[in-house]
Amino acid sequence: MEVRGEILFIILGAALVTFIPRALPLVVLSRIQxxxxxxxxxxxxxxxxxxxxxxxxxxxxxxxxxxxxxxxxxxxxxxxxxxxxxxxxxxxxxxxxxxxxxxxxxxx
Structure with missing residues (x-):
């Protein structure tokens, strides 16, 4: 099975867009009181x-x-x-x- 570059970038972009709103508040709020x-x-x-x-x-x-x-x-x-x-x-x-x-x- 072949994975085209465009599809790979779409998957990686979707993963990044999903990860950032979850991880960013966790990282920021864990460092402040x-x-x-x-x-x-x-x-x-x-x-x-x-x-x-x-x-x-x-x-x-x-x-x-x-x-x-x-x-x-x-x-x-x-x-x-x-x-x-x-x-x-x-x-x-x-x-x-x-x-x-x-x-x-x-x-x-």
Missing amino acids: IPEWGMRWLKYVPISVMAALVGQELLLNDGQFTPISQNMELWAALPTFIVAILTRSLLGAVLVGILSLMALRFLF
């Missing part, structure tokens, strides 16, 4: 990212706001959130979410 307020702030970044992704998926359909009465995903999310809060179980929340959406799609 982050203040306590910065560490508290950084704790909320994963939660904020997840909330933005889930919120967009639940409230928008093709970039347009979906009315609550027509939004099956939002209705399925309600029991899912309740189970997630009460049990703190990822597996339980995923199962309830899948089953809720399946039931709603079957009924409507």
Whole structure:
């Protein structure tokens, strides 16, 4: 099997572009002391990212706001959130979410 030069450069470029955003913050942040307020702030970044992704998926359909009465995903999310809060179980929340959406799609 022959590897052309262009393909090799594309693969190496993709690897570099993937590696730099992961390694650069690690190298820079390992050499400095982050203040306590910065560490508290950084704790909320994963939660904020997840909330933005889930919120967009639940409230928008093709970039347009979906009315609550027509939004099956939002209705399925309600029991899912309740189970997630009460049990703190990822597996339980995923199962309830899948089953809720399946039931709603079957009924409507």
